[in-house]
Amino acid sequence: MPAAWTFAVARDDLARTTLVDGPVPEPADGEVLLRVDRVGLTANNVTYAVLGESMRYWEFFPPEPRGLAAGQGLVPLWGFAEVAVSTVQGIDTGQRLYGYLPPASHLVVRPVRVDATGFRDGAPHRAELPSPYNAYRLTTGDPAYRGDQEDLLILFRxxxxxxxxxxxxxxxxxxxxxxxxxxxxxxxxxxxxxxxxxxxxxxxxxxxxxxxxxxxxxxxxxxxxxxxxxxxxxxxxxxxxxxxxxxxxxxxxxxxxxxxxxxxxxxxxxxxxxxxxxxxxxxxxxxxTQMRKRTTDWGRDGLDHRFSDAWHRFASAAAGWVDVETGHGPEALRAAWLDALAGRTPPRTGSVVQL
Structure with a gap:
């Protein structure tokens, strides 16, 4: 496997960035290694950084195991990853999933509540964080997924x-x-x-x-x-x-x-x-908060069904509203981050990075 890398920002100066290399993590028993594949960068990611302290967004992907200095943070991204190594029954190498990912080449997760739709990361440091951000959906068990709409899912979902x-x-x-x-x-x-x-x-x-x-x-x-x-x-x-x-x-x-x-x-x-x-x-x-209410009202399957129906209606229209610009590699991720931070990304442009 090639070396791993991580892209970080200074929490007190979000325009000051760092890119560090390191060894590829090795999952322990009960863990899965994900290779981050394709992510998006929007104003939403800037929100995560600006509210990183008050809303605890910095805590999802701690910088300490990645060789980063104190005061640096990993801005959460949304996108797709693939299972590189699995020690967990029911999760197979090569499976593709959608979820909350670090600006990095790899992520180690500890899957719990594994089923045909995916799993949740049960890592101890994420136990007290908002649960919707801990869910990883397998493309094979996601009613909202269509292969030809991956970029729309990355940018809009x-x-x-x-x-x-x-x-x-x-x-x-x-x-x-x-x-x-x-x-x-x-x-x-x-x-x-x-x-x-x-x-x-x-x-x-x-x-x-x-x-x-x-x-x-x-x-x-x-x-x-x-x-x-x-x-x-x-x-x-x-x-x-x-x-x-x-x-x-x-x-x-x-x-x-x-x-x-x-x-x-x-x-x-x-x-x-x-x-x-x-x-x-x-x-x-x-x-x-509203998601928890509707999960109680409708059940998880009912919420998934309503969301996926609404998503497909929206995606059909949104495909004509966005021009996807695709970058490649960590330097493209840095450039897309700085553009989003500075508000330079036009409303019609959607920034996707293939890692």
Whole structure:
């Protein structure tokens, strides 16, 4: 096997990066070695880094066993990996799976709850972390998987899961009685996927975006109206839920001033720049909370069925909304990270890296 490598960032300066080589890990009994194959980089990954301390994202892939210095962190990614070595019955070499992966060539996991759909990583350091991030789905047991849609799954699936759960929570609560939903960062994948799910099922959908992204956002057909951030005051003052995906304090201030007591909810949904927005919002949306509720309501199979149906509807449309740019190797991963961090990735571009 070739040498392993790991890409890390400084937690206190996310633009300062490190690439280190090392030996390929050897799995112990009860462990499986995954070879990370293909991953995506979006604003969602920047969110993981910005909120790494408060939301414990840094803890999923500890840097210590990888020869990294203190203060460095591994930004979690989503993508596909293959089983390189297995010591676990029911998991075979060569199987392909989708899940939460490090920016590295390899990952050792300790599978538990192994079945035909996949497994969960039962590594002790992940036991107290949010469980949805610990699931690894085998492509052979995943109703959402199609081989010709791997890049769409890489780029959109984790975002679409948030969007799907956000739309579901809003509909589950009758959209809090609002007559319009206002989404900031409307050109972002999470925002327009949520709008896709909500379109025609309740309140009017208004997208807020930068002036340069208005035309792209309108072209999606997900919103009833798209306006630039400077035009908030042109919106009707009616009962409104603000879904903040931008984290921009000036936008929140403008929305609160304009809508006043007609702003019935102010909800933080991640962020797409480096200004944490959770503290200033009225509430924070966390997809795993709604997922747990729906797992209780519908059962795991029921949730999987509803999600996969929604995903296939969305993927058919999203294929025409994104231009996939594929890089190769760790240096391409570094470049894609720095572009996403600096906000240089156009909304129509999807960055995928073949490792």
């Amino acid at each position: 984790p975002l679409f899961f948030t969007s799907f759960m956000l739309a579901d929570q809003l509909l589950d609560n009758d959209c809090h009685g609002a007559t319009q939903l206002l989404l900031s960062s409307a050109s972002s994948k999470t925002a327009y996927a949520a709008a896709f799910e909500l379109r025609g099922r309740g309140p009017r959908l208004i997208g807020l975006t930068s002036a340069g992204n208005v035309a792209f956002t309108e072209s999606l057909g997900c919103y009833d109206r798209v306006v630039s951030y400077d035009d908030v005051t042109a919106l009707d003052v009616v009962p409104t839920v603000y879904l903040d995906l931008s984290g921009a304090p000036a936008t929140r201030a403008a929305v609160r001033t304009h809508f006043g007591d007609r702003l019935v909810r102010d909800v933080a949904v991640g962020l797409t720049n480096q200004v944490p927005n959770a503290g200033a919002a009225g509430e924070v949306f966390f997809a795993p």
